Amino acid sequence: MYLKLCVSVRSILRMSIGRLGDFIVKSTHKCDRCGLHYPESNEHCSHCFNLKSQNELDIYKQEIIVAAASRKKLGWSFAVIMFFISFFLYLSF
Numbered sequence: 001m002y003l004k005l006c007v008s009v010r011s012i013l014r015m016s017i018g019r020l021g022d023f024i025v026k027s028t029h030k031c032d033r034c035g036l037h038y039p040e041s042n043e044h045c046s047h048c049f050n051l052k053s054q055n056e057l058d059i060y061k062q063e064i065i066v067a068a069a070s071r072k073k074l075g076w077s078f079a080v081i082m083f084f085i086s087f088f089l090y091l092s093f
C-alpha cells in the first residue's frame with residue numbers, strides 16, 4: 001500500500017517536474033525483521049541491521065510500538081487543542 005502510494009506520487013511528480021521527482025520521493029522496501037521501510041538503494045535495513053540477536057530485535061520492536069503510541073497520543077492532544085481554540089474563536093465572533 002505504502003509502496004504503491006510512493007510509486008504513484010513519484011509518477012505524478014515525474015509527469016509534472018520530470019526526473020527531479022525521483023530525487024524527491026525515494027523508493028523503499030519494507031523490512032521483514034522490524035517492519036519499517038528503508039531506501040531501496042540500501043542493501044540492508046538501516047534500522048535493524050546492527051541488531052544481531054532476537055532479544056535485541058524484540059526490544060527494538062517494543063520501542064517502535066511505544067514511539068508510535070506516543071505519536072498517536074501527541075496527535076490527539078493537538079486535535080483537542082485545535083478543537084478548543086476553534087470553539088473559543090467561534091464564541092468570540
Ligand SMILES: [Zn+2]
Nearest residue numbers: 031034045048
Ligand atoms: Zn529492519
